[in-house]
Amino acid sequence: MDYFLTEEQQMIVDVARQIANEKIIPQRAELDEKEEYPTDIIKTIAQADLSGLYIPEEYGGFGGGSFENILALEQFARGCIGVATVFAASALGIYPMIISGSSELKHKYLPDVASGKKTAAFALTEPDAGSDASGIQTTAVLDNDEWVLNGSKQWITNGGEANIYSVIAMTDRKKGARGATMFVVEDTDPGFSYGPKEKKLGIRASATRPLYFKDCRIPEDRIIGRVGTGFITVMKTLNISRPGIAILGVGLGQSALDVAVPYAKQRIQFGKPVISFQAVQHLLADMAIQIEAARALIYATAKYIDSKPKSISKVSAMCKTFATDMAMKVTTDAVQVLAGYGYMREYPVEKMMRDAKILQIYEGTNQIQRNVIGQELNKEYSRN
Amino acid sequence: MKIIVCVKQVPDTKDVRLDPKTNTLSREGVESIMNPFDRHALEEAVRLKEQYGGTVTVMSMGPPQAEEVLREAVSCGADEMVLVSDRAFAGADTWATSYTLAMAAKKIGIGDIILCGKQAIDGDTAQVGPGLAQRLDIPYVTYVKKIVDYSDGTMRLQRMMDDGHDEVEVTLPALFTVVKEINEPRIPSLKGKMKAKKLPVTALTAEDIGADPDCLGLKGSNTQVVRVFAPEFKGERSMLTGTVEEQVDQLVEKLNGLI
Numbered sequence A: 001m002d003y004f005l006t007e008e009q010q011m012i013v014d015v016a017r018q019i020a021n022e023k024i025i026p027q028r029a030e031l032d033e034k035e036e037y038p039t040d041i042i043k044t045i046a047q048a049d050l051s052g053l054y055i056p057e058e059y060g061g062f063g064g065g066s067f068e069n070i071l072a073l074e075q076f077a078r079g080c081i082g083v084a085t086v087f088a089a090s091a092l093g094i095y096p097m098i099i100s101g102s103s104e105l106k107h108k109y110l111p112d113v114a115s116g117k118k119t120a121a122f123a124l125t126e127p128d129a130g131s132d133a134s135g136i137q138t139t140a141v142l143d144n145d146e147w148v149l150n151g152s153k154q155w156i157t158n159g160g161e162a163n164i165y166s167v168i169a170m171t172d173r174k175k176g177a178r179g180a181t182m183f184v185v186e187d188t189d190p191g192f193s194y195g196p197k198e199k200k201l202g203i204r205a206s207a208t209r210p211l212y213f214k215d216c217r218i219p220e221d222r223i224i225g226r227v228g229t230g231f232i233t234v235m236k237t238l239n240i241s242r243p244g245i246a247i248l249g250v251g252l253g254q255s256a257l258d259v260a261v262p263y264a265k266q267r268i269q270f271g272k273p274v275i276s277f278q279a280v281q282h283l284l285a286d287m288a289i290q291i292e293a294a295r296a297l298i299y300a301t302a303k304y305i306d307s308k309p310k311s312i313s314k315v316s317a318m319c320k321t322f323a324t325d326m327a328m329k330v331t332t333d334a335v336q337v338l339a340g341y342g343y344m345r346e347y348p349v350e351k352m353m354r355d356a357k358i359l360q361i362y363e364g365t366n367q368i369q370r371n372v373i374g375q376e377l378n379k380e381y382s383r384n
Numbered sequence B: 001m002k003i004i005v006c007v008k009q010v011p012d013t014k015d016v017r018l019d020p021k022t023n024t025l026s027r028e029g030v031e032s033i034m035n036p037f038d039r040h041a042l043e044e045a046v047r048l049k050e051q052y053g054g055t056v057t058v059m060s061m062g063p064p065q066a067e068e069v070l071r072e073a074v075s076c077g078a079d080e081m082v083l084v085s086d087r088a089f090a091g092a093d094t095w096a097t098s099y100t101l102a103m104a105a106k107k108i109g110i111g112d113i114i115l116c117g118k119q120a121i122d123g124d125t126a127q128v129g130p131g132l133a134q135r136l137d138i139p140y141v142t143y144v145k146k147i148v149d150y151s152d153g154t155m156r157l158q159r160m161m162d163d164g165h166d167e168v169e170v171t172l173p174a175l176f177t178v179v180k181e182i183n184e185p186r187i188p189s190l191k192g193k194m195k196a197k198k199l200p201v202t203a204l205t206a207e208d209i210g211a212d213p214d215c216l217g218l219k220g221s222n223t224q225v226v227r228v229f230a231p232e233f234k235g236e237r238s239m240l241t242g243t244v245e246e247q248v249d250q251l252v253e254k255l256n257g258l259i
């Protein structure tokens, strides 16, 4: 379908598609098998000027909006959502600064991310704080001109690979949700370290590690926004980033369909291509319907977000839930269409199905998304 | 450092077939691409520019639609585009082509380095690069697989050989043809694509380059293609029998019969 992209947006799609076709797809099986971080691909993305798509021009970025970012992510995801996650998680690590950071902080960190010299990560989750982010135990205390961080984070995408970390810590436990604050931690800061790489079901090209802060001292001005605004920044960040996770579901679903249809055309059983059986045709039709519907919802939402409306949490959560549930179903059905062959590692759909699962979990589980949507509905309908 | 890269638009060989009736290349529905070896020449030029500064000019002799490959080259890092195009160039062989390119290069200034792919995948002659250097009276190195270093106007290079490589030193200006082992061409960048969209192309005609009309196109070509055909595959096979001496005698006889 034609979404009437501008010439510039079409160029972004073309460049990202070429990266997916020439660099990501040929390498994805090996990156998955070896659980290898895609250093070369991240360099290629930088060289193609796509690292700073979502970063304002004054900080060396392209100055694109949510929509431009999504167009690139969709293509990367068509290649491999492990690789796309590396890119998306770096953006997630930078959004807090774009949203709430001081001008000095932005000047210091954004240009290197825009040029692809550095990558970022977002550190919220802890062993006892998953869906319930208010359970975080990491603390930050001001000592003379420095913040001193203590505690740990877990399952941090790009952990150990990134140079810049957006970290949330409690600065005043008594104040509850208003007692949390965000900071920028650099990989070279004293007292900062990370643990071993997790072994995962899918997105194995992305690295996930725990982070440790042991009397980690950082300058006072590394604070993002004001003291006590940490959770507000986290919520704003996730509202903006969720359509980016949603679109990974669309790119992934599309790539599964792109394998399933040609396969169904050439696989002969009972003397006919299996696509001639209505049961298979309907499976493929449902896949195509779901993918296009998700794409349309996310494109529309991204454009809406770029118009800077007041509240985006409901639509943003809708994108994430719909598209990622879709990706799980579509990739599972793609394996069904290829059946035994689909189950084998020789074909790409088993990886797609393994990869899809994470989309329903990270950046807030789909149960939590539904909570958000439900709460927003409740609010909306009590207004008059 | 001023670098010229010669690029050619060629049919994508993945799709090319020979029309069995006319014995000509059937180009219908075949996509045009930048000659793959030229992509490596361009990449090397852009890397040299990034390392030593300067400009990269891409030049192509061809029909007006060859502008597409020039724009693609700009999206991958070239700075200027020159399209050498005129009806008079039609039917040129490597002799006439190298003449035309030499006149165009003189017109825009030959600069420090001219880079070409080792050959074009349609004609496969590998003659235009060396021919161009000869006509410009500059040294050339073919099959370059690595640029080792550069200082004081001298470049050290590796030339690929069947059994290894030669290390060659050459004074600039010079022409190099490159093999695909030299680098991995980059993907077009977003800024490059935006620039390529807007950049005007410098178009040069036969008159602009001050060419002698007798040396151009079909008229200026020393070779003429009489017939293009796909050799028939006969696939005959026979086994020699007897003692070793007998087999050798039979083999010699057969080989003599082939000459």
Ligand SMILES: Cc1cc2nc3c(=O)[nH]c(=O)nc-3n(C[C@H](O)[C@H](O)[C@H](O)COP(=O)(O)OP(=O)(O)OC[C@H]3O[C@@H](n4cnc5c(N)ncnc54)[C@H](O)[C@@H]3O)c2cc1C
Residues within 6 Å of the ligand: A089, A121, A122, A123, A124, A125, A129, A130, A131, A132, A154, A155, A156, A157, A158, A200, A208, A358, A361, A362, A363, A364, A365, A366, A367, A368, A371
């Ligand atoms: C590969 C990977 C990468 C990750 N990357 C990052 C990262 O870069 N940065 C980061 O900060 N975090 C990251 N995470 C953490 C991720 O965001 C959390 O796993 C996620 O938020 C869910 O938390 P949990 O796993 O602790 O689940 P839990 O919160 O323990 O949830 C368990 C189950 O209970 C349900 N549940 C919990 N609360 C409710 C409720 N109120 N209503 C209904 N259902 C509920 C959940 O939906 C789930 O089904 C990553 C996780 C993984 C697996």
